[in-house]
Amino acid sequence: MAVETEDAGNEEWTVNVYSRIIEQLESMIVRKGISQVNEPILNSLRAGTTLQTEAIRIRNEQLLIKKLEELEEICMFNKGKAFDPAKKLNVIKIKMAELEWYKKVAKANETGYYDCYKKQLSRWDRDVIKHKKFLTNYWKEVVAQNERKPQKQLVYLRSRWLYAGTTYRRMVEPLDIADYYRDDGSNYVTNGRSHHYIKLEQWLEEDEKQSRFQIDTKKQNMDVILTDDSCFWAHVEEARLWCKSLKTADVGMISERVCLRQKLMEFEVYVMEQIKKYAVSSEIFLKGSSFMQWWKEYEMLIEPHHNSPLTDFIRNCKFQQYASGCLVLN
Numbered sequence: 001m002a003v004e005t006e007d008a009g010n011e012e013w014t015v016n017v018y019s020r021i022i023e024q025l026e027s028m029i030v031r032k033g034i035s036q037v038n039e040p041i042l043n044s045l046r047a048g049t050t051l052q053t054e055a056i057r058i059r060n061e062q063l064l065i066k067k068l069e070e071l072e073e074i075c076m077f078n079k080g081k082a083f084d085p086a087k088k089l090n091v092i093k094i095k096m097a098e099l100e101w102y103k104k105v106a107k108a109n110e111t112g113y114y115d116c117y118k119k120q121l122s123r124w125d126r127d128v129i130k131h132k133k134f135l136t137n138y139w140k141e142v143v144a145q146n147e148r149k150p151q152k153q154l155v156y157l158r159s160r161w162l163y164a165g166t167t168y169r170r171m172v173e174p175l176d177i178a179d180y181y182r183d184d185g186s187n188y189v190t191n192g193r194s195h196h197y198i199k200l201e202q203w204l205e206e207d208e209k210q211s212r213f214q215i216d217t218k219k220q221n222m223d224v225i226l227t228d229d230s231c232f233w234a235h236v237e238e239a240r241l242w243c244k245s246l247k248t249a250d251v252g253m254i255s256e257r258v259c260l261r262q263k264l265m266e267f268e269v270y271v272m273e274q275i276k277k278y279a280v281s282s283e284i285f286l287k288g289s290s291f292m293q294w295w296k297e298y299e300m301l302i303e304p305h306h307n308s309p310l311t312d313f314i315r316n317c318k319f320q321q322y323a324s325g326c327l328v329l330n
Contacts, residue, residue: 088138089164091134092135092138092164092168095131095134095135096135096167096168096171098127098128098131099113099128099131099132099135099171099172100171102116102117102122102124102127102128103171103283105122105124106121106122107283107286109121109288110286110287110288111286111288111289112283112284112286112288112289113174113283114174114175114177114178114233114283114289114290115178115288115289115290117174117175117178118178118179118181118182118290128175132172132175132176135168135172136172136176136194136196139165139168139169139196139200140194140196142161142165143165143195143196143199143200144196146161146199147199162203162204162207165200165203165204166200166204167226168200169197169200169201169230170226170227170228170230171226173197173230173231174227174230174232174233176192176194176197177192177231177233177234177237178233180192180234181234181237186238186241187238188231188234188237188238189231189234189235193231197230201230225278225281226281227274227279227280227281227284228274228277228279228280229274229279229280232274232280232284233290235267235270236284236290236291236294237290238267239263239264239267239294239298240290240293240294240297242260242263242264242267243264243294243297243298243301244297245260246260246261246264246301247297247301264298264301265308268308268309268310268311269310271291271310272308272309272310272313275310275313275322275329276329278322278325282319282322282323285319285320285322285323295314299311
């Protein structure tokens with residue numbers, strides 16, 4: 001995919017250079033007969049370019065003509081190289097399998113793959129970065145290709161690639177979020193999210209209007225499911241920033257403190273909704289996860305009498321039953 005991305009960049013550069021040269025020549029062209037050209041004309045392209053170069057008296061006309069012909073050949077060659085997602089599908093599956101293996105290793109270390117990657121704790125992080133880059137380039141091109149298709153074809157392509165694209169988004173976007181917040185970013189959903197993630201999510205939502213994945217099926221696969229909301233960790237990071245702001249906010253800043261507490265309570269509701277739908281991976285409850293770090297920070301800020309479905313869920317360790325898929329939630 002990296003090679004194809006590079007090819008696309010080379011093609012764009014070639015077309016731009018070729019176009020600029022031709023535009024300049026055409027703007028200054030003086031009509032002259034082919035008979036005035038000193039050497040035999042080999043083809044229509046050579047004839048056209050020779051006449052144009054001679055019209056503006058370019059000394060090294062043969063060099064320029066040759067360059068134009070080379071550019072034309074490159075353009076024609078690249079036009080015939082259509083991106084075919086199916087050809088790389090097996091490679092994509094291998095890359096995804098390696099990320100899944102990384103995820104299992106991180107879980108065994110009680111960290112979770114999001115935090116393992118964010119903190120760069122593993123000697124395999126460099127490989128993960130390479131896999132992530134490859135997969136992202138591939139899916140960006142798939143999305144871009146789909147958006148260029150007529151509506152009828154687009155529906156077909158969505159259906160064909162939807163499952164693989166959704167799995168990719170749920171596996172890889174958290175890694176992008178980790179990179180974003182490691183560099184002290186904020187408001188990822190608004191300021192940092194890539195367009196191709198947005199489109200993949202939109203297409204999934206359109207498909208889900210017609211078919212729903214059953215919660216009972218998810219409960220049976222809690223050990224392997226990915227968190228449905230690929231922006232979940234961005235919400236966690238924002239909640240941690242709110243805790244930090246609330247902790248340092250001056251006592252007299254009443255309106256700001258009220259606003260921060262309201263945001264944190266809304267985050268509580270959001271998380272509990274995901275839990276009830278079995279839409280979050282049990283990995284978020286690992287002791288080394290950012291979510292559990294948020295909980296520790298949040299618990300220190302809330303009043304002792306504060307009670308909510310989420311506080312009850314965590315304080316009573318119900319997440320252990322959740323992880324086994326045997327928790328009944330009202």
